[in-house]
Amino acid sequence: MRPSTLGEALELLHYHGDEARPLAGGQSLVPMMNLRMARPSMLVDLNVVPELSGIALQSDFLRVGAMTRQAVILDDAQVRQHAPLVVVALKHVGHFQTRSRGTIGGSLAHADPSAELALAMVTLNARLRLQSVNGERVIEAHEFFIDAMTTAIGAGEIITEIMIPRSPPDAKVVFREYARREGDFAIVSTAVQRSAGESSLLVAVGGVASVPFFCSELSRRFSRSGFDTAIATDLARAELERIEPMSDLNADGAYRRHVASIFLLESLREVFA
Numbered sequence: 584m585r586p587s588t589l590g591e592a593l594e595l596l597h598y599h600g601d602e603a604r605p606l607a608g609g610q611s612l613v614p615m616m617n618l619r620m621a622r623p624s625m626l627v628d629l630n631v632v633p634e635l636s637g638i639a640l641q642s643d644f645l646r647v648g649a650m651t652r653q654a655v656i657l658d659d660a661q662v663r664q665h666a667p668l669v670v671v672a673l674k675h676v677g678h679f680q681t682r683s684r685g686t687i688g689g690s691l692a693h694a695d696p697s698a699e700l701a702l703a704m705v706t707l708n709a710r711l712r713l714q715s716v717n718g719e720r721v722i723e724a725h726e727f728f729i730d731a732m733t734t735a736i737g738a739g740e741i742i743t744e745i746m747i748p749r750s751p752p753d754a755k756v757v758f759r760e761y762a763r764r765e766g767d768f769a770i771v772s773t774a775v776q777r778s779a780g781e782s783s784l785l786v787a788v789g790g791v792a793s794v795p796f797f798c799s800e801l802s803r804r805f806s807r808s809g810f811d812t813a814i815a816t817d818l819a820r821a822e823l824e825r826i827e828p829m830s831d832l833n834a835d836g837a838y839r840r841h842v843a844s845i846f847l848l849e850s851l852r853e854v855f856a
């Protein structure tokens with residue numbers, strides 16, 4: 584079905600229940616259907632619902648509609664200025680072709696443990712607006728991701744927009760990723776944003792655990808003080824010990840932790856340089 588308003592889309596999802604799935608860019612859902620890992624009997628195509636697309640600057644955040652294409656976000660001057668971490672993260676998401684169809688909402692709803700956008704949203708403490716026929720609610724990114732491919736989206740709900748806090752004007756950002764080839768999903772990724780002027784530091788790790796992990800101790804310890812390699816090494820190790828790492832054909836958990844600790848130290852050195 585191809586609803587042309589948000590209200591119609593929500594009614595369809597409500598009426599058809601578990602049988603229906605929203606279709607965004609199709610870059611994850613269609614491959615899953617090809618592999619018979621998803622077998623929805625109805626697709627509710629969100630592609631012509633105008634309310635769901637677009638980027639708008641608000642007083643303290645950027646409002647990004649869930650159906651905004653990844654390529655559009657990557658090229659947007661407001662995002663470059665006010666959320667530079669999103670831009671550096673997006674450069675690692677798939678390829679030009681997948682980004683031209685793939686959406687921010689689709690990526691977050693799919694919740695791959697290695698998804699760069701999920702990591703960027705947890706790092707920046709973005710909020711997601713979810714809506715169903717019963718109303719709407721706002722949830723913080725770190726509460727939205729529950730497990731690999733599992734989110735807080737309830738029955739009949741869709742993500743309508745993402746609210747990304749504006750980064751301080753002097754923000755320095757570093758996004759590191761290890762993948763087998765350019766455009767592949769990350770085996771390990773890290774995101775760091777520092778503002779000297781606002782004494783803030785945000786640090787998070789992706790691809791190691793089943794959901795992005797915000798490094799609260801590292802972020803707190805170095806937000807107001809100068810960088811110290813020895814303390815950072817110990818804190819990074821302690822943070823990563825708290826993570827239950829994934830093991831798969833690409834890398835075991837110990838290797839993921841090791842690469843993440845190197846990325847974290849390199850990135851911290853860079854933002855403090």
Ligand SMILES: Cc1cc2nc3c(=O)[nH]c(=O)nc-3n(C[C@H](O)[C@H](O)[C@H](O)COP(=O)(O)OP(=O)(O)OC[C@H]3O[C@@H](n4cnc5c(N)ncnc54)[C@H](O)[C@@H]3O)c2cc1C
Nearest residue numbers: 607608609610611612677685686688689690692698741742
């Ligand atoms: C070759 C290739 C390489 C890729 N590499 C990467 C990569 O390196 N990093 C990465 O992060 N991703 C990668 N991807 C995935 C890509 O980023 C997808 O765009 C993304 O995962 C899904 O976005 P989509 O808009 O295509 O959503 P869809 O595939 O249409 O939907 C994905 C899921 O989200 C649900 N959904 C969609 N929109 C909403 C909404 N608004 N509210 C609630 N549920 C919704 C759908 O029902 C479905 O379950 C790759 C894909 C391909 C094909």
